[in-house]
Amino acid sequence: MNLDGLDGFSIEVPSWAYGNSGTRFKVFTTRGVPRNPYEKISDAAQVNKLTGLANRVSLHIPWDVVDDWADLRRHAEDNGVAIGAINSNLFQEDEYRLGSLCNPDPAIRRKAVDHHLQCLDVMRATGSTDLKVWLPDGLNYPGQDSLRGRQERLAESLRAIYDAMDPDQRMLLEYKLFEPAFYSMDIPDWGTSLLHCLALGEQATVVLDTGHHAPGTNIEFIVMQLLRQNRLGAFDFNSRFYADDDLIVGAADPFQLFRILSEIVAAGAHRPESGINFMLDQCHNIEDKIPGQIRSVLNVEQALAKALLIDQEALAEAQRAGDVLAANAILMDAYETDVRGVLADRREARGLPRDPVAAYLASGYGEKTASERVGGTQAGWGA
Numbered sequence: 482m483n484l485d486g487l488d489g490f491s492i493e494v495p496s497w498a499y500g501n502s503g504t505r506f507k508v509f510t511t512r513g514v515p516r517n518p519y520e521k522i523s524d525a526a527q528v529n530k531l532t533g534l535a536n537r538v539s540l541h542i543p544w545d546v547v548d549d550w551a552d553l554r555r556h557a558e559d560n561g562v563a564i565g566a567i568n569s570n571l572f573q574e575d576e577y578r579l580g581s582l583c584n585p586d587p588a589i590r591r592k593a594v595d596h597h598l599q600c601l602d603v604m605r606a607t608g609s610t611d612l613k614v615w616l617p618d619g620l621n622y623p624g625q626d627s628l629r630g631r632q633e634r635l636a637e638s639l640r641a642i643y644d645a646m647d648p649d650q651r652m653l654l655e656y657k658l659f660e661p662a663f664y665s666m667d668i669p670d671w672g673t674s675l676l677h678c679l680a681l682g683e684q685a686t687v688v689l690d691t692g693h694h695a696p697g698t699n700i701e702f703i704v705m706q707l708l709r710q711n712r713l714g715a716f717d718f719n720s721r722f723y724a725d726d727d728l729i730v731g732a733a734d735p736f737q738l739f740r741i742l743s744e745i746v747a748a749g750a751h752r753p754e755s756g757i758n759f760m761l762d763q764c765h766n767i768e769d770k771i772p773g774q775i776r777s778v779l780n781v782e783q784a785l786a787k788a789l790l791i792d793q794e795a796l797a798e799a800q801r802a803g804d805v806l807a808a809n810a811i812l813m814d815a816y817e818t819d820v821r822g823v824l825a826d827r828r829e830a831r832g833l834p835r836d837p838v839a840a841y842l843a844s845g846y847g848e849k850t851a852s853e854r855v856g857g858t859q860a861g862w863g864a
């Protein structure tokens with residue numbers, strides 16, 4: 482089994498996965514949960530230490546604001562990770578009730594644009610080059626506002642942010658079908674995000690969050706199409722059974738994850754030089770967070786390993802010959818291949834534990850942090 486294609490592959494983990502999270506019904510708290518970005522990064526670094534796969538941590542502003550960004554950057558580097566994408570937050574200010582970058586009020590749009598200019602400064606201070614913009618803006622009732630007017634305002638606001646970016650910085654523009662708006666979102670689908678990116682320029686690319694589509698959507702088709710346009714900037718990996726459940730990637734539909742990564746491998750986009758940022762965007766509402774993150778990065782690696790086993794030549798030949806069953810069988814053979822043993826061997830060869838979850842549980846890190854992190858306010862949704 483040649484899995485050299487895994488060399489250099491890395492996954493970015495989200496700081497917010499280590500804080501408390503939940504649903505509108507309940508946010509559960511857990512002993513030892515981080516109380517600040519330093520502790521979030523320390524926990525995230527455990528995932529990289531045990532898997533060798535997760536060497537970047539995404540931050541969310543203002544959740545991860547600190548007094549000294551250079552010091553936080555040093556803390557990350559001391560723990561073997563780097564600061565990854567900087568996520569703006571347009572969903573927690575009262576002023577944004579009727580929208581942020583699309584709001585009819587120019588003063589509120591200005592506030593939302595300025596928030597992104599602050600995020601660009603955080604990127605300069607932390608060495609991050611990815612600005613991730615998810616727009617919660619939308620409508621709950623038909624007629625509530627002009628669908629077209631909002632697009633014009635959005636284009637103007639995004640232009641103001643884009644023009645403030647440095648040449649090495651990227652905008653990652655995320656779309657979502659619904660929630661928190663329930664009639665229309667202003668960036669509901671990949672096409673709308675792509676249109677705005679094409680209008681902005683080369684440094685604007687699309688983020689595909691696997692939980693942001695209508696049930697039954699063929700997500701790998703969207704991956705293929707964005708790759709064709711060279712505008713797939715990043716993934717927010719997670720899985721879902723119904724809505725934006727933000728569950729462990731691959732847990733709900735491992736075959737879908739395999740199909741997505743098959744399109745990535747077919748285009749050679751798994752290679753670091755593709756510039757695609759493979760990120761997780763998850764919440765561990767009821768399960769232990771660090772083992773949940775370890776399981777997640779291993780699920781992505783496993784799906785990628787299976788995709789790398791696809792016999793591309795035989796597949797192309799069967800497709801050319803119109804041999805439907807043979808073509809499908811070639812893909813299914815790769816999917817049905819158990820790669821867990823060879824991946825454990827690969828870890829062992831790199832001085833990493835064969836079973837990272839077991840190694841984490843045996844490390845006592847969870848107990849140690851639970852006993853140390855007394856007092857203060859736990860981080861997380863609703864904190």
Ligand code: LRH
Pocket residue numbers: 497568615655657690717725762
């Ligand atoms: C929105 C989203 C976005 C993040 C948030 C934590 O649903 O996917 O990527 O800002 O989750």
Ligand code: MN
Pocket residue numbers: 615655690717762
């Ligand atoms: Mn997301």
